[in-house]
Amino acid sequence: MLISKENLARVKLTDQVTLKVSPLIGVQYRISGIIIDQQVCDDGLKISAVIDHACSKGHGVLTPIELVGSDVIRGQFTHPFFYKQNHYFDIESLSAQGFYLTNIDAGCVLLSGMRLVCRLGLSEKSQIVEGVVSDVTFTSNNRLRCFVKLNRLTEKTEQEISQYCFHYLKKTPRDLRRSGFRSYYVKELVQYKFVETQQEYEDILLLRRRNYAAVRKVKPDAPLKSLSYFFDRYSRILVVYHQGTAIGTATMIFSNGGSQPMELEVLLPQEQFAQLPSYQHCFEVAALCLDKGYRDTDILHGLFEHIYKNAMMFGRNHIVISSDKYLAELYKSIGFQETEFNFVQPKYRNLNMKVLVMTDLTTKWGKGMHPVDWWRIWGNVSLYLYRRRVIRYSLAERFRIYGSCFLYHCSVTSRPLLDRLKNYYQAKRSTLLVAVK
DSSP states (O other), X not given: XXXXXXXXXXXXXXXXXXXXXXXXXXXXXXXXXXXXXXXXXXXXXXXXXXXXXXXOXXXXXXXXXXXXXXXXXXXXXXXXXXXXXXXXXXXXXEOSSEEEEEEEOTTOOOOTTOEEEEEEOSSSSOEEEEEEEEEXXXXXXXXXXXXXXXXXXXXXXXXXXXXXHHHTSOOOHHXXXXXXXXXXXXXXXXXXXXXXXXXXXXXXXXXXXXXXXXXXXXXXXXXXXXXXOTTGGGSEEEEEEETTEEEEEEEEEOOOBTTBOOHXXXXXXXHHHTTSOOGGGEEEEEEEEEOGGGTTSSXXXXXXXXXXXXXXXXXXXXXXXXXXXXXXXXXXXXXXEEEEEEEEEGGGTTEEEEEEEEEHHHHHHOTTSOHHHHIIIIIHHHHHHHHTTXXXXXXXXXXXXXXXXXXXXXXXXXXXHHHHHHHHHHHHHHHHHHHHO
């Protein structure tokens, strides 16, 4: 950097200087540095300075997802002011605040405040994210490292990142939430199967004990045998695995009375049980539990999709379930209707239980549910059963189903636009308030 002779006395070694540089029209960066050398020449004073990048905790209070060993996400960005110059990077850690990029070529010019458009190699179609550079440093192997603070993640990009971390990096929903990412759409990335072996049944008992002990229904060291139900031996037990660990289960009781009763048949007064749908038209879902860390995801919906599919294969069109007052609200959100019946569960400290029922009209086309919510939860499995000729649609039901599909996709498509408008008007309002003050 060259300065005029009039400023010679004002410049000393180790002084800090701040400059504004403009590599492109309409683009400016503010750079701070420390003078490390100066030479007097005919035109003035030539000085050399080392850029001083401010260091901060990029992820803030969030707990980032660290990528170590073989866990890696790679990407690419085009330099904002060097013509068609591409640079590659690895992501070292990530959160909803931003990413630490590393392994960038040392010849790349990175300045604090520089805006980067990065392409992440998460799937066949790269996801685009935009952010602002900070914390530029060199690594021990003479490669560049920096933090890119994200402006805004689209819902689709956030979903891709969450699913990649959940499936390939083996992170749990709790890990994702601690890093600031939403972990809802993961039901397609877990394994659903029915228990066939003794080891799988032991996995179920361990899962029950873990979850029931967390809410003090049983002691943490309760014998596994005490977690077994009388109906387990003649029911179908569905289990959900994530990375080889059982994280959810539900038991489907198809009863014809006699020696293989439903749980409700044993615990409800006979006159109340008689008012429920008959054996030929209903089945009971019992002993449902899902690890706490996975309850804010759509895995519960995935469980009921598989339950409904198998129930329709058996020709049963009513689902009966019992629940405590806390889970009852969750079941009602997916289409269950609360009945006036309740009972006491003696197995778990005389817990008060409510009885809920759902008909096939709810699962089939959304009776009693908002069309958008119905399509999100039941739409795909309903269409699957229709295409398999298990269920049939009337003309009116077809209009309802495809209308729900249309409304759902309109909702998904319009959400980013509504978010942008909301952010725009909030920014305008903040500007006006500052101007008034």
